[in-house]
Amino acid sequence: MHHRRFTPRGAGTSGALAAVILLLSPAGVIAAPQRLDCNLTSLETKMASTTDVVAETRPITVVFDQEAKALTAYPNGSPLVLTNVTMSQIAMSGYVNGQVSLSVDPSSWGIVFQTYKPDSTSTEFGMCSVSTKPLP
Numbered sequence: 001m002h003h004r005r006f007t008p009r010g011a012g013t014s015g016a017l018a019a020v021i022l023l024l025s026p027a028g029v030i031a032a033p034q035r036l037d038c039n040l041t042s043l044e045t046k047m048a049s050t051t052d053v054v055a056e057t058r059p060i061t062v063v064f065d066q067e068a069k070a071l072t073a074y075p076n077g078s079p080l081v082l083t084n085v086t087m088s089q090i091a092m093s094g095y096v097n098g099q100v101s102l103s104v105d106p107s108s109w110g111i112v113f114q115t116y117k118p119d120s121t122s123t124e125f126g127m128c129s130v131s132t133k134p135l136p
Contacts, residue, residue, distance in 0.1 A: 033065040035135055036104065038111050038128035047120040060113060062104060062128065063135055064092055073102050074136050075113070104128060 040058045044051060061074040064087070071082040071094040082094030082102060095101035101114045109128040114121060 031065070031067045033063050033068075033070070033135060035131040035133060036062040036064070036109065036111075036128040037131040037133070038062060038109075038126050040111070040113060040124040040126035042125045044123045044125075045120055046123075056124075058124070060111075060126075061131075061136055062102070062111070064104070071102065073100070073113070075100075077136075079136070 038060045040060055041055065042053065043056045044053045063072045063074075064070065066087055069085045069087055071085045071092060073080045073082065080096060080100060082096060082100075085092070085094035089106065091103055091105060093101070093103040099116055101112075101116075103112045104110070109130070111126050111128050113124045113126075115124075
């Protein structure tokens with residue numbers, strides 16, 4: 001008895017099949033930038049030896065692009081492009097040298113936003129949620 005093996009008839013068929021499998025696999029998905037709408041709900045300010053903590057509510061939008069390793073914050077509606085961005089399963093973070101740092105925990109969407117001035121440091125904490133609104 002003669003057994004036949006399944007083999008693709010041409011390179012075009014196998015190439016198309018490989019492309020479909022790659023597109024359907026998690027590694028083949030092209031990640032698009034995502035928007036987070038965040039509310040900063042507490043503010044801690046340190047000046048010399050004094051620390052003040054107050055409750056506040058302030059919105060901030062964060063756009064991240066996992067593939068490009070890019071983070072942009074919109075604290076007052078204007079873009080603030082962060083540098084030295086790192087992204088992992090436990091944190092996304094970046095900063096603007098000597099001015100601002102931002103960190104987001106992707107598992108809980110908790111956010112920490114710090115602003116540095118010569119005499120003080122402000123640290124704001126809050127929560128984010130993934131938004132379907134258009135990117136700013």
